[in-house]
Amino acid sequence: MTDHALTSAPHPVAPFPPTQPTPRQRLALSHARALWGALFGTPVNAAITLACVAVLAVSLPPLVRWALVDAVWSGPAERCADGGGACWAFIGEKLRYILFGFYDQDRQWRPLAATLILLGLAGMSAAPLFWRRATLGVWLVGLAVALLLLCGLPDGPPVPTERWSGLPINLLLTTIGMIGAFPVAVLLALARRSRMGGLRSLAVLFIEVTRGVPLIAVLYVATLLVPLMLPSGLTIDKLLRAQVAIILFVSAYLAEIIRAGLQAIPDGQYEAARALGLTYWGTMRLVILPQALRTVIPSIVNLTIGLFQDTTLIVAIGLFDVLNTARNAAKDPAWLGFYTEAFGFAALIYLTVCVLASRYSLWLEARLRRVER
Amino acid sequence: MRWASPPGRPGLTGRVVSWWGERPVTQAVLLTGVALILVFFAINTAANMERFGITPGFGFLLRPANFEIGESLIGYQPQDSYARAMLVGLLNTVKVALVGGLLATVIGVALGVARLSGNPLLSALVQGYVEVIRSTPLLLQLFFWSATLQALPGPRQALNPVPGVYLCNRGILLPAFAEDGAGGWVLLALLAAVAVGGAGMWLRSNHIMGRTVGSIGRGRWPDALILLIALGTGAGVIAGSGVSLTVGFPELTGFNFVGGGVVSPEFSALLIGLVVNAAAMIAEIVRSGIQAVPNGQWEAARALGLPRGRIMRLVVLPQALRVIVPLMTSSYLNLIKNSSLAVAIGFPDLVSVVNTSANQTGQVLESMAIMMGAYLTVNLIVSALMNAQNRRLTDRRRR
Known part of the structure; x- marks a missing residue:
């Protein structure tokens, strides 16, 4: 991070070429020397550098040739079969399907x-x-x-959730998952820290069991077990069941993050709030939670990134998120087998969103540390 | 809401009352409410099961499963019971978790150290790897590995990167102990030997770390000796038991390979995906752990005249472990849970077998209970082991 800040600082425009190296130039020179030393300073370092260069030399050119030089950017599938490169024409042809799945073509x-x-x-x-x-x-x-x-409301026929697919599903499950999990998680975290034994045990049991099982298991419970647990005649939409499962699953993890934030609040804050005559809920709402939550925002952002990635698991219960539509696109007989392109495209979507979000989380962490000081 | 804790009463009742804490009635009502909801679900489930003609209970476990399982560590036929099928699934999960955890730890620690090496190129490469892996869903990575392995050429055009190792769409073929029924025992004996040797090294490292700085650097070679003795004993046991140690190499005969060991494409894809993913996470953990050791420790060790490698091994890593081990625990637990993604690429792990059983029998409640119970048990065991290790590490600080 710091290197980046140093090198990307805008260079001042000098009206005349200076005779003496400016401090900035001297700094750049010493940087260059340090870099050379770090790369080739010792025999071991030189060997490592050469090995890295060799790895890059072997792996990068074929990748670039495949992805860019030999790639087919448009046209029918036959053209792709001729060239040895990536078939981005496939992505172009299937873009709407990958992004929006089975949603009615004219209403996408x-x-x-x-x-x-x-x-x-x-x-x-x-x-x-x-x-x-x-x-x-x-x-x-x-x-x-x-x-x-x-x-599909308010105008036109309603669209059943079976036809909702692609990227909106991932985004919807993530956002509603986090927003829905938030109140549950706050209550769970408070319950886990309360002096009420029964309540605390209930919270501990829920949090630990949920964190102990994989999300896929929870999704299977939601798809297979929940319909069996409802009174006969009552059914709940499959997507909604998955959404509720995700909310409950995430709330256990979020509760632990919030609990860590609560633990970081010094006792003096509780005592001061009590001295002011605030009730328990007043203390929590006005004094403790605002501080506790602020310190854990970066962790919450990271959890959101994780959830966004985990929403792809709904593949296992037969729902079509963006990863599943991408995979399905490569099963079309006309465009059979372009899996690498399909997964590459899906990876690109995820990389963009997640790299931006994790950079944001790092920035936020640094900012919060600054504010604290 | 009262803030003060209730006045203590003596005796067991007193302790229970003070544990139960404030607002006893509200809590009781709340817990009863939760219990009632669960009872409501249970009644519905029982009614629905009766409607479908399914008998509640675990009796179905003894009925024949009637489905194939691609690979298993123990003998399995479709006419075997559901219980055995689930055991096969559990063992498959344990297998991939164990092998994956071991490989991910080795690769992850190496990557974490490489990330902090003075070489900017190496460090940037590792950082790029970690970033790409952490920014894409694990399932996507598994799909990618699965598709890549399926796209490998057939046996006749198999890739042969290292002599004796073949890559083709039937899986990865490796040299292995000849399958005369004793191969498993040989492997077990060697594993036991390595485990004993490792335990010996562990005890010794305990001993070394407890010593004063002046004696650091001496007495490292007995580690290797212990391992050698253990391996020698293992080999001796094998030789003594009269089992012939023949290694079979895969050979192409006709359309397929004969001899050697086969790692199925599904298992390979799952293992590669999990290891590549977990290694990136572990690399980050190791990096943060090493960076958490204050610079003064490096400087003091350098002042003592220790070379860089030994500073890392004897001064920095033991301290970094205190940060690393608790995070490693969650990393291992994640690896175990992530192995459930096997179901999406066709590897018969616990989730996959339980899911098939639940769909076939309709005994959904029981199956889900078994699955959750199995994961919770495995998690508890790993947590307990890692906590014991952690306690050992933190105790030393107080000494």
Whole structure:
């Protein structure tokens, strides 16, 4: 990070070429010397450097040739079969299917709009400027609009959730998963730290059991067991069941993160709040939680990244998220077997979102540390 | 809400009452409510099962499973019971978790150290690897490895990167002990020998770390000796038992390979995916652990005249372990849980077998209970082992 900050600083424009090296130039020179020393300073280092260069020389050129030089960018599948490169024409042909799956072709502006709304909301709440109560309201309105759009309402025939697929599913499950898990997680964390034995045991049991089993197992419970547990005649939509399972699953992890934040609050804060005559809930809402939550925002961002990646697991219960649609696209007889391209494209979507988000999380961590000081 | 804890009462009742804490009635009502909801679900489940003509209970475990399982560590036929099928699944999960955990630890630690090496190129390469792996879903990586392995040429055009090792769409073929029924025992004996040797080294390292700085650097070679003795004993036991130690090499005969050992494509894809993923996580853990050791430790060790490698091994790593081990625990637990993604690429792990059983028999509640119970048990065992190790590490600080 620090190297980056040093090298990317804008260079001042000097009106005349200076005769003496400026301090900046001297710094650059010493940097260059240090770099040379680090790369070739000792025989071992030189050997490592050469080995790394060899690895890159062997792996990069074929990759670049495959992905860019020999790639086929447009045209029918036959053209791809001739060339030895990547078939990006396949992605171009299947783009709408990969992104929006089985959603009615002529109404795909709806999932597109829903995707943009969700991404926009996520981008907006990344700015600390919007960390306020009103943002929650905007989120709820935005989510409602996105859901309405996906449902096909208010105009036109409703679209059943079986046909919701592709990227909007991942975004929807992630955002609703985090927002839904939040109140549950706060209550669980508070219960786990309370002096009430019965309540505490209940919270510990839920958190530890949930964290002990894989998400796939929880999703199977939601798909196979939950229908059996309901009174006959009552059914709940499969996607909704998966969503509730995800909310409960994430709440256990989120509760542990929030608990860590609560533990970092010094006892003096509780005592001061008590001296002011605040009730338990007043203390929590006004004094403790705002501080505790602020310190764990980076962890929450990381959990969100993890959840966004884990939403792909709904493949296992037969739902079609963006990874599954990408994989399915390569099963089309006309475009059979372009798995690498399909997975590469899906990976690109995930890489973009997750790298941005983890960079944001690092920035946030540094910022919070600065604010604390 | 009262803030003060209730006045202590003597005796067992007193302790129970003070443990139960404030608002006893509200808590009781809440817990009863949760219990009632569960009872409601249980009644519904029983009614639904009766409607479908399924008898609740674990009796179905003894009925024949009637489905094939691709690979198993113990003998298995479709006419074997569901219980045995699930055991096969559990053993498969344990197998991939054990092998994966071992490989991921070795590769992850190496990568973590490489990330901190003075060489910027190596460090950047490792960072790039870690970033790509951490920013893509594990399932995507597994799909990729699975597709890559399936796209390998057939046996006749198999790739042969190292003599004796073949890569083809039937899996990875390796030299292995000849399958005369004793191969498993030979492997077991060698594993036991390595385990005994490792335990010996562990005890010795305990001893070494307890010594003063002045004696550091001496007495390292007996580690190798212990391992040699253990291996020698293992080999001796094998030789003594009269089992012939023939190594079979895979050979192409007709359309397929004969001899050697085969690692199925599903297992290979799962193992590669899990190891590549977990190694990236472990590399990050190791990096943060080493960076958590204050610089003064490096400087003091250098002042004592220790070379760089020995500083790392004797001064920095033992301290870094205190940060690393608790994080490693969660990393191993994640690896075990992540192995459940096997179901998506066709490896018969516990989740996959239990899911098939549940679908075939309709005994969903029982199957899910078994699956959850198995994962919780395995997790508990790993947590307990790692906690014991952690306690050992933190205790030493107080000494």
